[in-house]
Amino acid sequence: MSVLTFIGAGQMASALTFPVRKNGHEVRLVGTPLDREIIEEAKKSGFHITLKRQLPEGIKYYQIEDVKEALEGCDIVLNGVSSFGLDWFADEMLPILPESAPLISVTKGMLDTEEGDLLPYPFVLEDRLPEGKKLDINAIGGPCTSYELADGDNSHVAFCGRNMETLEFLKKTFECDYYHVSLSTDIVGVECAVAMKNAYALGVTLAVGLAEKRDGKIGAVHYNSQAALFGQSVREMTQLLELIHGGPENIIFGAGDLYVTVFGGRTRKIGTLLGRGLTFEQAMEELSGVTLESIVIATRTARAVRKLAERGVVSLDDYPLLMHVDSIINEGQPVQIPWDKFTFTVK
């Protein structure tokens, strides 16, 4: 039995307590300053107020002020914060984490560098380690929504990191009959495959709104245009993976995550609103101005590709859908799917 300390008690981290508890490990769930109410209620009743599920028996709950106690003697630390909490995690948590326990991070995303490289979060966290500190930093990628994980639906994800021995230990700890884990030292490949889908999910769901607008009926369903955009997305994602020298097997997670993202959540909502004809600002207003991770990541991906194009490494013509999505969200352009740029001629 291992001891796992989860920092961040959001939906995804909390859903991950299910396979880990099923495997009989000890789980200490620590709320961030934003999770205070979640921990309060869970301490009382074991009910998670945003995941809307009764959490597994036997979890120990901690408010953030008790994080050091929760870290004592732990074998694995899980970073459960979203990308918006990453600075907090780097500043406040990295310094106090034990070097003896590997870290595994559910935070999806990447930063783009001046040179147009896409930097996955495990590398970002490594850069933010206090001087002299060593930490084995790993990450989880792949299509897995928290509700369904909590309900025991079959999911296939990837754990990535530098050290295969650590990855195998993590897999042994997390994997169960419904949570299936691939392992990869190709951190860039896994994380970028997963991050890219954010821009493209928005791109595919534009078709949902466009169809509703054309038919004058909310809920009108058209698949030809969605399929065309989905196919274009997979093509551009495959090219992006090649560009960053990510392994081709990662398309499993890119295409799978795109599929699951098209079906729900706020990215679909905003794509649909844009397709209906709202400006980006109006669409964001409808979502009460919540900053979406997907928008941030789409912007970074597009910015990286633009920089690579400036350096002559790629041609922007190979990424017409990504560029269109970027022009909508960052330049206020109207939706005007560039169909002509999708068609090709192979002689």
Place this chain on the structure above:
Amino acid sequence: MSVLTFIGAGQMASALTFPVRKNGHEVRLVGTPLDREIIEEAKKSGFHITLKRQLPEGIKYYQIEDVKEALEGCDIVLNGVSSFGLDWFADEMLPILPESAPLISVTKGMLDTEEGDLLPYPFVLEDRLPEGKKLDINAIGGPCTSYELADGDNSHVAFCGRNMETLEFLKKTFECDYYHVSLSTDIVGVECAVAMKNAYALGVTLAVGLAEKRDGKIGAVHYNSQAALFGQSVREMTQLLELIHGGPENIIFGAGDLYVTVFGGRTRKIGTLLGRGLTFEQAMEELSGVTLESIVIATRTARAVRKLAERGVVSLDDYPLLMHVDSIINEGQPVQIPWDKFTFTVK
């Protein structure tokens, strides 16, 4: 203005009259012996009884006995029969088609050879030409459902053939503001990308039935498992494309067509029934024993891969989902998704 003779008045061929008529060309729609009622009603009212749409104005309708009249002076012939009608088309129609008019075929699919090669229908038709006869044979692939095409939804398809000049002529004739056409001389790549999706659509929709069975509720929706199967499908399809030396751009049509097929039609229905726990025979009974093209094509694809494995060209371990689908439909095996075979380790 060109004159187009469509042989076969099924839903897809008839939907294609919309872009062609929009471009102002003459369309002569000829029913096969199975389309007698369709042509009868269309002659009277212009209404297509299975497409359930009013066809464009100005189409000339013919029963099969008048096919020679319909072919007189035409510039393009469209073969609109399904793969089950292909023998009839080869035996009865190929001999009477004018050599001066290129043929374009909507029939999706391929045959597998003794050697394990997958032979797209344009090649099959070429082989069936009467001795000495020359015909420029082309084909249409890509995600495009007939109803939505008839309604003017945006679609992106590929026209493939040996002769780029012909392909450009065909594109000029068919393409319009909602029907977007790529051109390719990579016939094997386009046709196989499109054909492969049949097996995989069945594979993905197993998850729909499995979720319903687990929840004991028809209509229960779970995306994690669908996403995992979708991602695995795209991975195996990418490998298959490479294997047959098809261009990577064709994943647009493979992934797009998979997406659209997962959402509807009889392939989803049978995948769902199998996932719920019905045997293949029971599932086919529910569908009144109608032989599905998707089942036939799935079987051929799996058979080809098996033969290639026997010859040591591929490893069956790289196609666990295709092999599982094949074992269900051809060996009466129960659904037991081989999750462990999907996970991988990249060191």
